[in-house]
Ligand SMILES: [Zn+2]
């Protein structure tokens with residue numbers, strides 16, 4: 679399941695254009711907007727791809743920490759979860775010492 683960042687409409691992972699506002703979900707899903715914010719934030723050093731506890735094998739394989747410019751895109755290609763891919767990104771922050 680993916681959520682449009684413009685109108686909050688939820689659509690299945692296979693949908694690429696939001697049925698409500700026509701936004702390109704490969705660019706404007708909540709997940710992708712969050713990813714771009716992390717990539718633009720200089721305090722974020724790496725990006726962790728987190729998976730749900732009951733994620734499918736395809737998603738489990740994606741679990742890990744990646745350089746900002748090498749993060750695999752979500753939803754996971756080939757995700758076999760009935761409800762759709764529920765993976766998400768988490769920022770890994772650069773430690774700032776006082
Ligand atoms: Zn929308």
Ligand SMILES: [Zn+2]
Nearest residue numbers: 734737757758
């Ligand atoms: Zn999956």
